[in-house]
Amino acid sequence: MRCYYEVLNLERHPSPSSDQIKISYRKLALVWHPDKNIHQSELADEKFKEINQAYQVLSDPQERQWYDDHRESILNGGDGTEGKGENKGVNIWPFCSSSCFDGFSDDSPGFYGVYRDLFTRLDHEEEEFEDQQEYHKMAPSFGKADSPASVVLSFYEFWRDNFSTKKTFSWCDKYNLNTAPNRQIKRLMEKDNQKERTKARKAYHELVSHLVEFVAKNDKRLKQIKVQQQKEREAEIKLKEERAKKQQADYAAQLKLWRESKKEVNEEEEEIEAAYDDWLQEHFCHACEIRFKSAGQFQNHQTTKKHKAKIEALRQELLLAGDLDDDDDGDIDDGEGPQENDDEDGSMTNDEIDHDNDNVDDVDDQEDEEEEKPQQSKKVKKAKKAG
Numbered sequence: 001m002r003c004y005y006e007v008l009n010l011e012r013h014p015s016p017s018s019d020q021i022k023i024s025y026r027k028l029a030l031v032w033h034p035d036k037n038i039h040q041s042e043l044a045d046e047k048f049k050e051i052n053q054a055y056q057v058l059s060d061p062q063e064r065q066w067y068d069d070h071r072e073s074i075l076n077g078g079d080g081t082e083g084k085g086e087n088k089g090v091n092i093w094p095f096c097s098s099s100c101f102d103g104f105s106d107d108s109p110g111f112y113g114v115y116r117d118l119f120t121r122l123d124h125e126e127e128e129f130e131d132q133q134e135y136h137k138m139a140p141s142f143g144k145a146d147s148p149a150s151v152v153l154s155f156y157e158f159w160r161d162n163f164s165t166k167k168t169f170s171w172c173d174k175y176n177l178n179t180a181p182n183r184q185i186k187r188l189m190e191k192d193n194q195k196e197r198t199k200a201r202k203a204y205h206e207l208v209s210h211l212v213e214f215v216a217k218n219d220k221r222l223k224q225i226k227v228q229q230q231k232e233r234e235a236e237i238k239l240k241e242e243r244a245k246k247q248q249a250d251y252a253a254q255l256k257l258w259r260e261s262k263k264e265v266n267e268e269e270e271e272i273e274a275a276y277d278d279w280l281q282e283h284f285c286h287a288c289e290i291r292f293k294s295a296g297q298f299q300n301h302q303t304t305k306k307h308k309a310k311i312e313a314l315r316q317e318l319l320l321a322g323d324l325d326d327d328d329d330g331d332i333d334d335g336e337g338p339q340e341n342d343d344e345d346g347s348m349t350n351d352e353i354d355h356d357n358d359n360v361d362d363v364d365d366q367e368d369e370e371e372e373k374p375q376q377s378k379k380v381k382k383a384k385k386a387g
Contacts (some may be wrong), residue, residue, distance in 0.1 A: 001077060004054035004067065012068075018059065025055040053097045063096075063363045066210050070203070083104045089167070090118065092207050096214045104220060106144045115215055116142040119159070122208075130347070139163075144220070159212045165204055172200040284383040353379055 003012075004020040008024045022302055028051045030036070037044035057063045067074070074093050094100055095118055104111040120175075130136055140158050143151040157162045173193040177358040182188035216222055283292040285301060287310040 001075060002050070003071065004058055007050055007129045008056040008058065008182060010058075016058075021055065025051065025059075049099045051343050056098060056298045057096075062213070063210070066206070070207075085340050090121050092118075092122075092211050096211055098218065106147060111218065112142070117142070119155075127167060128224075142223075147221065147226045149221075152219075152225060156212070156222070159208070163208060165201060165208075167201070167204065169197040169204070172196045196333040287314055 005016075008028065009023065010021065010024055029048065032044050032047040032051060034041055034044045034048055036277075057067050070093075078200070097116070100109075101111045101114040102109045105113060106116075107113045108117065119139065126139075127136045138156040141151065142155055145196065174196050175189040175193060177186055177189055180189055243249050283295060283298045284290075284334050285298065288301070288307055290301070292301060
């Protein structure tokens, strides 16, 4: 296997830029394109695939970084774990290139056929390193081109997030413990061997992760799933927006109804207050500050001596204040003027007049009692002082 930098005629140091990689790739692709090399089609196909493979790795910053870190191991035919011993497992690195599959069919050498067999083999390798008494839980299948989204997502969830190798990486040991001259040297050898195993395990996990990301990058099923998920998210967002608009419209309609109902209530309250004010002004004697239940009571009250005395007192106050002239007729508006009780104008019957007179007498008696109470209290106080 040739170095990818050598394939594209590039120097590793200094590190070439992305533009330099692209220019070199285009030049070589024009030279070795199969259509321009019909006379040597097999060699052109091989060269063209090699050029494309090198460009795919070096043009991607992450893949290029990983290739630079494991370049020596890969060129030596390893899998990037840098182990010095013999690894009897699958060499994963060649599968991190599009040259290992042809098309996207379910059979080999199609994409889905090649990687379904590869991940099945990797899972069988893990089973070999597990305890024989331990039950092996098989990894999710890679599936086929028409596998449902649940199968595809389950596969990637396991290999991306939940995979942890059971391999011991004993083939990466630096020393053979049987050659240790004493127990102390043996412990030091074990410590160094454990460091090598840990290092190899970490490199293997990185390689598997790199493989999974390469497969995901080329898996058309994931692209379809992402498109479908995007459509579902957009549909969900649209549905939420429609619900929000409907809620706003419902709220606006309810607010309008509430304002209209409140306006009607306010108008009704205003009408009630106006009616109440009218009622307060009706049948009310401002001079005596007494309200009467009917017009008849109010008319009879206006003929009483007390009412006339109040009117006269008010008249004298107004004369003294200068608000009333001597040539005025002397009548003071007490709320409602006296009305004539003609039979033609709907005058009251004798029984109604007698009833109203009784009510007026009751009102007069109440007024007399209220005037006598202060005098009685004064007499009581004087009697107490005298005693």
